[in-house]
Amino acid sequence: MKKHISCNLPQTLTDSLKAHFGNRFSVSEAIRLHHGKDESSHPPMPPDAVIFATSNEDVAFALACCNSHQIPVIAYGAGTSLEGHILAPQGGVCINLSAMNKVLQIHAEDMDVTVQCGVTRKQLNQCLNGTGLFFPIDPGADASLGGMAATRASGTNAVRYGTMRENVLGMTVILADGRILKTGGRARKSSAGYDLTRLMVGSEGTLGIIAELTLRLHPLPESIASAVATFPSIADAVNTVIQTIQLGVPVARMELLDALTISALNQYSKTTLREEPTLFFEFHGSPGGVQEQTTQIAELAKINRGNDFEWANRPEDRSRLWQARHDALWAAISLKPGSRGLSTDVCVPISRLADCIAETMADIATVKLPSPIVGHVGDGNFHVVLLIDPNDTDENHRAHAFAARLAERAIRMEGTCTGEHGVGLGKREYLIPEHGIVAIDVMRTIKATLDPHNILNPGKILPPT
Numbered sequence: 001m002k003k004h005i006s007c008n009l010p011q012t013l014t015d016s017l018k019a020h021f022g023n024r025f026s027v028s029e030a031i032r033l034h035h036g037k038d039e040s041s042h043p044p045m046p047p048d049a050v051i052f053a054t055s056n057e058d059v060a061f062a063l064a065c066c067n068s069h070q071i072p073v074i075a076y077g078a079g080t081s082l083e084g085h086i087l088a089p090q091g092g093v094c095i096n097l098s099a100m101n102k103v104l105q106i107h108a109e110d111m112d113v114t115v116q117c118g119v120t121r122k123q124l125n126q127c128l129n130g131t132g133l134f135f136p137i138d139p140g141a142d143a144s145l146g147g148m149a150a151t152r153a154s155g156t157n158a159v160r161y162g163t164m165r166e167n168v169l170g171m172t173v174i175l176a177d178g179r180i181l182k183t184g185g186r187a188r189k190s191s192a193g194y195d196l197t198r199l200m201v202g203s204e205g206t207l208g209i210i211a212e213l214t215l216r217l218h219p220l221p222e223s224i225a226s227a228v229a230t231f232p233s234i235a236d237a238v239n240t241v242i243q244t245i246q247l248g249v250p251v252a253r254m255e256l257l258d259a260l261t262i263s264a265l266n267q268y269s270k271t272t273l274r275e276e277p278t279l280f281f282e283f284h285g286s287p288g289g290v291q292e293q294t295t296q297i298a299e300l301a302k303i304n305r306g307n308d309f310e311w312a313n314r315p316e317d318r319s320r321l322w323q324a325r326h327d328a329l330w331a332a333i334s335l336k337p338g339s340r341g342l343s344t345d346v347c348v349p350i351s352r353l354a355d356c357i358a359e360t361m362a363d364i365a366t367v368k369l370p371s372p373i374v375g376h377v378g379d380g381n382f383h384v385v386l387l388i389d390p391n392d393t394d395e396n397h398r399a400h401a402f403a404a405r406l407a408e409r410a411i412r413m414e415g416t417c418t419g420e421h422g423v424g425l426g427k428r429e430y431l432i433p434e435h436g437i438v439a440i441d442v443m444r445t446i447k448a449t450l451d452p453h454n455i456l457n458p459g460k461i462l463p464p465t
Helices: 011-024 029-034 056-069 121-127 145-150 196-200 234-246 259-268 287-303 315-326 328-334 350-367 393-412 428-435 437-450
Strands: 049-052 073-076 093-096 103-107 112-116 168-174 180-184 209-216 223-230 253-257 278-285 310-312 340-343 373-375 381-388
Touching: 011 049, 011 056, 029 049, 056 073, 056 093, 056 168, 056 209, 073 145, 073 209, 103 121, 121 145, 145 209, 168 196, 180 196, 223 287, 223 315, 234 253, 234 278, 234 287, 234 350, 253 259, 253 315, 259 328, 259 373, 278 287, 278 315, 310 315, 315 328, 328 340, 328 381, 340 393, 350 373, 350 381, 350 393, 381 393, 393 428, 428 437
Parallel strands: 049 093, 073 093
Antiparallel strands: 103 112, 112 209, 168 180, 168 209, 223 278, 223 310, 253 278, 253 373, 340 381, 373 381
8 A cells, every 4th residue: 555755845845835825825634635535446645735726827836836846746626536646645735726617718609618627517518508509528527627638538428529638629738847838729620730739638737737728519419318228138238339339320328337237326326227237328419310310229229139218308307317327436336335446447449348348247256346337338438346345455456456457458459448537546557568668658758858857746647667
């Protein structure tokens, strides 16, 4: 187990930060502990101090001060990360960005919006009411948009609308030395220079702190329909998914939940779903287009022994259905009171999805821990949530050994060890097997160029040398 390493902030740094931030600078133990834990299975690792930024200038000042003293800096948004991104294994200063939460400009005619990093996805969509537009990236948690860009988040809508990578047009990023970098712009395409926006998307706070984002918006669908179909086996459900993608049906959401997850949801979310392997669908488009999509997928489900669709036509029924899907992690944890969930998130080419899930289910049988499976299977991504007693050494060992095998299995099948959670602390050892040593050397060179003192979220992403 990793232990917190105090870096004992220099008095000159403390004095500078206190003078600038006043009561927005804190070394309170309670505040530090709150900022030293996330939703991952990693133990808490608190920073030495927390500052609450309200502007780009605040972030730039803090970074310049910390850089001159070579003190680590960790950006904090909503605290919902799942791979230890916001933990402080080397201590240092945490910058809480949640107060930087203004929607700066909505350009409805161009279908884009500029926001500060602390704006959450639900807040943004509330601000878009009446425009006929929405922001579709939905990882489940009401995460901050800066954090979502930093981890290259996706979620239930990714099969149709893409991930944060496809939906960020430009950024304002504060570099390690306090310089303010503008990337990208509002044009829908550009051939001018290196694509620094894509470099920062997925960088997990290791290359700069994202302060503002310009995001692509999408028209609200004219018609929306949601449905549930159950299957006698996960293999039948996955075959339906594969055939749907191969036929090019433009489904908006397609989520897999195994029988154990459905049982947990019925208890936790008070649903009354049939406790069998299940697919949740959502269809977006014109009324005629939605009807055509549903007819095609209903036929595919029937071929694969699926039961008739159960429809959620009213907006409140759809909201209840998708809220239940987003409750899956907490519902799973409730199956074993006192446990923590070790959540995995591999992604494989769609043609290998059935093989990967079949091998994973066989592996789960050997682990002997409650391990529900859920997934955004429309893009080949699925999760296993292993329920472990954090104080049980044997359970922790079995769970982490399983997670390692799953990551290696996905890489062997030409997939990735993380489809959307990011690398953080938990997946660093798989980067060399996945990308090769030359790619990692290039990443290290970029890191050293932009952050020569290694103050930005040190210990994350790159494997130890």
